[in-house]
Amino acid sequence: MLLENLLESIEKKAVSQVKDLRIKGIKYDSREVVQGDLFVAIKGFQTDGHQYIENALENGAVAVVLEDETYCTDRYPWILVSDSRLSLAQLSAAFFDYPSRKFTLIGVTGTNGKTTTTNLIARILEDAGYKVGLIGTIHNRIGSRILPGERTTPESLDLQKLFREMTEEGVTHVVMEVSSPALDLHRVTGSEFDLAVFTNLTQDHLDYHKSMEDYYQAKAKLFLGLDSPHNVKPGDKYAIVNTDDLWGKRLLKEIKVKTISYGIEQGAFFRADQIKITPIGVSFLVDDRMINLKLTGKFNVYNSLAALAAVHALGIPLEKGIASLEKVTGIPGRFQLVEGSGDITVIVDYAHTPDSLENILATAREFAQRRIITVFGCGGNRDRTKRPLMGKAAARYSDFCIITSDNPRNEEPEAIIEDILSGLKEISFENYRVVVDRRQAITEALNLAEKGDIVIIAGKGHETYQEIKGKKYPFDDKQVAEEILSSLRRRS
Structure with missing residues (x-):
């Protein structure tokens, strides 16, 4: 591809020596550069891509996009821009010929519920006969083919490449989780959405966003971009918004495209009524139609409403949406029952925010016969302010807590646990034990559990x-829980 043509997709501050240059690909990791590539130097949080320009050139880069003008030199062709991340996204979309214009693109954002909601939407679309691409926290998928994924929302170059692959395999609809850092770091810039879903906004990522207002503004970008002049796709654009959430109420007022609200409170267009939660599912009424889900918890009422509202905007009848939802038996790691737990109930869940932990524990409390024993920790190198809040949430609904390691990353697990314990101590909760080793913590929880108890991991x-x-x-x-349960059964 002629580089000059590709550069028409970005705003440039200055350009040097690019006339008649052709490129074969784009890379932002100097280690992956091959002969003929354009290298985009990005200033990361831990390393600066500008420091690896020489490596990229040695590996065959023919030109460099950069934002630090001290690296502008006559030794190689360069393009100076204001924001390399933004330019990477725009160049990637153009290089792969704007693949998101060739299918219906649905983005789901919010603190909690993204994974379940995207999976539910995908299931309904597949049952309706469409070939679906799925991008999210658990994995990426093209039809039934599973692809590895390292983060909730891929880097812009990787995303556009994946989109291109999806178009080549005949995908008609793509459903993707869109994280707030992805919106802030331009990972989805150049992706043209038809529909966006807002699940909720509660405390998370404040290590990155610094305030809830900043966090909200990042999420809002997905919706405010639906009617952007850069989104040239024909047809109506829709925003699906949970109006039980205070931030959702605000978002609804600021959106300029068509909207569909959902919730449990009065006033929502898609509203659930007569909700009944059991250990094995939840039932509720929507538009005089009863839904019986094999997923449990109030949070799954919201996730299901979001999915039904989204496919409604795409023209799929409510009856078909309900029929599909009623077939879903579970989402990996989302209030997932562990087999072989006998007369105790063992549940694994991804809950890693104060709100999501409170939600799953409140659900368990609704059908708990005896005690709730909760095993949890907090991730390292992430929002420290949520740790005591997680402790309080666990204490509020649990009879006993075992505080352990999550992903400590580069922090000391004991320091993370101390932050959690400050929340427990603040409300004088004493029914806890600290077990730093996670396997041992799960073992102790299962050993403690008696008939009728619920163990939440x-x-x-x-x-x-x-x-x-x-x-x-x-x-x-x-x-790990299954292995320990099996060992306990053999011992008894």
């Missing part, structure tokens, strides 16, 4: 690793 859900000091070690909460 929270924080990691579907994850199959534990991240400690920069390394990922194999660890799967569900698998």
Whole structure:
């Protein structure tokens, strides 16, 4: 591709020596550069891509996009821009010929519920006969083909490449989780959405966003971009908004495209009534139609309403949406029952925010026969202010807590646990034990449990690793619980 043509997709401050240059690809990691690539130097949180320009050139880069003018030199062709991340997104979309224009793109954002909601929407669309691409926290998927994914929302270059692959395989609809850092860091810039879903906004990512207002503004970008002049896709754009959420109420007032509200409170267009929660599911009424889900919890009422509202905007009848939802038996790591737990109930959940932990524990409390024993920790190198709040949420609904490691990353697990304990101590909750080793913590919880008890293992859900000091070690909460339960059965 002629570089000059590609550069028409971005705003440039200055350009040097690019005339008649052709490129074969784009890279932002100098280690992946091959002969003929355009290298985009990004200033990251830990490393600065500008420091690796020489490596990229040695590996075959023919030109460099950069934002630090001290690296502008006559030794190589360069393009100076204001924001390399923004330019990477715009260049990637153009390089792959704007693939999101070739299918219906649905984005789901919010603190909690993104994974379940995207999976429910995908299931309804697939049952309606469409070929669906799914992008999210658990994995990426093209039809039934599972692809690995390292983060909730891929980097812009990787995302556009994945979109292109999806178009080549005949995908008609893509449903994706859109995280707030992804919106802030331009990972979805250049992606043209047809529909966006807002689930809720509660405390998380404040290590990154610094305030709830900043967090909200990042989320709002997805919705305010629906009618952007850069979104040239024909047809109506829709915003699906949970108006039981205070931030959702505000968002609804600020959106300029068509909207559909959902919730449990009066006034929502898609409203659930006569809700009944049991250990094995939840039933509720929508538009005089009863829904019987095999997913439980009030939070899954919201997730289901969001999915029904989204497909309604796409023209799928309510009856078909309900029929699909009633077939769904579970989402990995989302209030997932552990098999073989006998006369105790063991549940694994990804809950890693104060609100999500409170939601799953409140759900468990509704059908608990005896005690709730909660095993949880908090991630390292993330929002410290939510740790005492997690402790309070656990204490409020649990009879006993075992505080342990989550993904400590580069922090000391004991320091993270101290932050959690400050929340417990603030409300004088004393029914807890600290067990730093997560496997041992799960073992002790299952040993403590008696007939009728519920053991909640929270924080990691579907994850199959534990991240400690920069390394990922194999660890799967569900698998570990199953192994321990099996051992306990043999012993008895």
